[in-house]
Amino acid sequence: MDTQRRLGRIMWLIAWGLALALLTWFFQQKLQHDNNPNQSVRQLDAQTIVLAQNKRGHYVATGHINGQEVVFLLDTGATQVAIPQGLAKKLGLKKGHELGLNTAAGVVVGHTTRVKNLSFGPFTLHNLSAVIMPSDSDEILLGMNALRQFELIQRNGELTIRR
Template sequence: MSDDAKVQRRLGLVMWLLAWGLALALLTWYFLQKQAQDYNPNQQVQTLDVQTSGTQAPSTQTIVLKQNRQGHYVASGEINSKPVVFLLDTGASLVAIPEGLVDELDLVTGQQISLNTAAGTVTGYRTRVKNLSLGPFTLYDLDAVIMPADSNEILLGMNVLRQFELTQRGSKMTIRR
């Protein structure tokens, strides 16, 4: 076999390996995106304008959230103008923020408190959230707790949810203010 043939063969092998590597990278990217969408189908919160019946008053802002595959309502939002992921939790009294996000969200750790969670009693800390946004809704100066947790998921508790009208039908939740 000539030297030119060997070079061409090596070049062909390198191109073949690069093609397979690129295909593997694209498939990995696709399935990671799909997994993220399955976990949080509300990465872009769907907003509806609903006219108040029989009045000339301005319309009410409404959002619709889809359940994820586990049956939870997860949605993207913001705390202190930083992007976060919320898990709507009617069993949580306050917004609960994992301690790993304290610095990223510019939170001040306050008084130590005991928290009763599904996993038992844990030690947490009081804090204040300057602003919290979910779709078109923004709330200001909210009580929250910092809790030990391994995830970056923020529990959206009843101190926020009670300010809205929540309606669940099938696998969708409508939130109206």
């Protein structure tokens, strides 16, 4: 009888552990989708994509820098593509000369760099200047030096990007 009770308790613990693991996975997936609803970009034709706004009202999209997957935050207020320093290191980007950068948080010291290939959806940009920012973010600001090459139309919580 004691063996059956012990086995029953173990089975209940395993069931509860699995249920908690599944709930954790489900909510993590939901949070990821809420932050980046554009993990796979919706393409209308060879030169047009549509991005959905995330829950905070931003346009975020998954893309690549030099073949490595990254997350872009489209920022029309940013002059250049801005890459957080930790992410720049992972991407193998070389620091150029030091420069002062005006940010929403004030003036910070960053570095120039060059990105060989930057892509999102069907679009690829080559030999793009960028700055390495002293930030811990996981998102790269896709600034106007990249965005000016596109037509941007915002309507009803969607951003249409056409080359």
